[in-house]
Amino acid sequence: MNLVIDIGNTFAKTAVMDGSEIVFKNVEQELSCPAIRDLLHEYPAIDRAILSTTRNPNERTEEYIRRHVSHFLRFVPGTPVPLANLYATPETLGADRLAAAVGAWDVAPGRELLIIDLGSAITIDRVSAAGEYLGGNISPGMAMRFEALHRLTDRLPLCSTPERYDLTGTSTRNAIESGVVLGIIHEIEGYIDRIGEKNGALTVFFAGRDANFFADKVKKPIFVIYDLVIKGLNRILEYNAQPNTQDIEP
The missing domain is CATH 3.30.420.40 (ATPase, nucleotide binding domain)
Incomplete structure (x- = not known):
């Protein structure tokens, strides 16, 4: 174990x-x-x-x-992983991003992958069909967007995950909730469409705290694996574990 x-x-x-x-x-x-x-x-x-x-x-x-x-x-920068890391600054790459990519590759090797982790930040990362971690983008997560709208303005209320959202908000609170949720949906669908147009069929994974919330709202085929980072770290451990070897130090 x-x-x-x-x-x-x-x-x-x-x-x-x-x-x-x-x-x-x-x-x-x-x-x-x-x-x-x-x-x-x-x-x-x-x-x-x-x-x-x-x-x-x-x-x-x-x-x-x-x-x-x-x-x-x-697990530190430089730890061997079962992907070729093409990130320009691997020493700055978040361990969770690389671990999630490894977890996705372990589930669907040989495919073009898009890994979307919906946590405090939203990270959108790519793995090529050749097993290359290509990098990705980072934007504020849902809670961070609500917090920013409240803290960086004088009168907008602090909102949280809504039970409903609308294409056209009918109150300030509804407008904030709908704007944040729809903004994230359009952001994700836009990435899937634009990357898919250039690279062909994508296998898309959702992970992170808000994965289940957005899973049925994004109108694209996706796989939801909430604990993708944990599974990726486990794969990295297995990849590095050799009989009778010494502990691997930072």
């Missing part, structure tokens, strides 16, 4: 993988040593672990994990 840890700017996600299946998942604000200790006790078959983080993890917790698994991998 594998232990997969993805520490983002806001939350720490922990998953236990049995092959390609998630058998346990937890989301909390901080990664704690007691929680990891309990997890390793509950799943004694865990023998490998991968840690991806955008912030400094608790060193004591990381050291505890290192001592209790046979193979530990910190």
Whole structure:
């Protein structure tokens, strides 16, 4: 079994993988040593672990994990992955973006892929049919758009994920909610159409917090894999794990 840890700017996600299946998942604000200790006790078959983080993890917790698994991998720029990384500045590439691309490639190898992660930011990344990570674009996520409209103006209210939206808003709140939702829908559909026109048929993946919200609103064939980053990190761990090798350090 594998232990997969993805520490983002806001939350720490922990998953236990049995092959390609998630058998346990937890989301909390901080990664704690007691929680990891309990997890390793509950799943004694865990023998490998991968840690991806955008912030400094608790060193004591990381050291505890290192001592209790046979193979530990910190996912950093330069870590080998089963894709050719053509990004011009790989040292600045978000680990979650590359991990999601690896996860999508593991599901649909040999196809032109478009990976759309709908979280705090919206990332739209491409993988070629030859297995090349080509890069992508970043724009504000839904919550960030609502927050920006509220904070950067004097009188617009703070809105959140709406139950309904309209082509023409009939109140200020409805106009904000509809404008943000429809803006994201048109943005996504525009990328799918324009990239598809140049590169042929695309296999499109949705991931991230707002994936399910937009899945039935974007009128394109898509695959929704909420935990695509977790699955990609697990694939990267498997790719790097070799019998009797030393831990891979940053």
